[in-house]
Amino acid sequence: MAPPQDGKAAEVKEESVPQRPISDVVFIIAMKKEASPLVEKFQLTEESNSLFPKGVPWVRYSGKYKDLNINIVSPGKDIVLGVDSVGTVSASLITYASIQALQPDLIINAGTAGGFKAKGACIGDVYLASDVAFHDRRIPIPIGKLSTGDSLDMCPHDETAIIANDATVKDMEGAAVAYVADLLRTPAIFLKAVTDIVDGDRPTTEEFLENLAAVTAALDQAATRVVDFINGKNPLEL
């Protein structure tokens, strides 16, 4: 049996990063309330001809904005629980399926997050994090390290790990999206808008719900700036 050529194939693939401008962008967005303003902003339409397996609740919106084909993919409502399917498992699945189906040039995981005031985060701040170091200071959005877990709250064990991660923001999907994008060699960036202060004295749920609408508007603006910035650029220019 011939040895697998994976190493070599991977090398070739990496050398062949396209020199053409980015054309296909997939947003991975966990909640409908986070996705809706962007769907409207980019004038996307919901696709009923699903690229995904029958019966999954995943939702895809697509359309053209400037020179870009933009897709927004959300996990949709959990079939049993009727709430948005947040968290790492759904995020990893829709990232995987979207990359397989759409072969995008760039993944953007956008969403709300908890922020750490000890790191200077305030409600409404939007942070740009990048797992693959191709963000750019020409996008005037603060940079912060992101730490991901499957809970909205933070138990003491999580806190220790988050401090070790030196995180400014904490979400429930980013690291899973990063893992899958990396596995399938697709560039990814992470835009996270702060809805609640993790190390503050108010309950997370209360702050989160209170700020969701306003902060989602800030996220919408930041996402538009990012998209305007990448329009016409090739991946190596980012």
Next chain:
Amino acid sequence: MAPPQDGKAAEVKEESVPQRPISDVVFIIAMKKEASPLVEKFQLTEESNSLFPKGVPWVRYSGKYKDLNINIVSPGKDIVLGVDSVGTVSASLITYASIQALQPDLIINAGTAGGFKAKGACIGDVYLASDVAFHDRRIPIPIGKLSTGDSLDMCPHDETAIIANDATVKDMEGAAVAYVADLLRTPAIFLKAVTDIVDGDRPTTEEFLENLAAVTAALDQAATRVVDFINGKNPLEL
């Protein structure tokens, strides 16, 4: 735009559960040490013609055992860390990709787990759990509720949730495999062999490593009994 026919399609699909015997079984197994004895037992061979995307470390073994086409799929070594890719994200991805590629009649998630002595679990016990209630007492393996999380240890917050789940065994993949199998309407069963006592007084890591080899042999025997049991039966008979 016509309304989506998903509800109807799903109904038709569920009515059309095959009346023929189970023919394709996919084992989802997180660790190489857990998979190896079964690969040997069923005389499977590693497939180099991958059904999976280029560059992923996922490993598939396949072969014929009695009347069954058996595949064992493992997440393989993490490309960066060099260790088995345990946990929910990898488990959900390989379950998704395996169902898409192989359309199995049955998923079996087999692996090691922590057990709760308060629920009667002992090292080496193998539990059969089923998310979809088609196990049968004719398989003389104890039944126990399974609770899944992404950590080997158990912090106090996790403990509260596990007690609420009334779990006998605790693993790191089962619920993710169940979620994906359910999403794609594929029956799944869960075989979990106890390597360590979560509510005992010895450190989990120490017990886990000490018992891994012996317990994996018990898992191997139980998996063989399950496979022998399902051979020739159709899914509704289980």
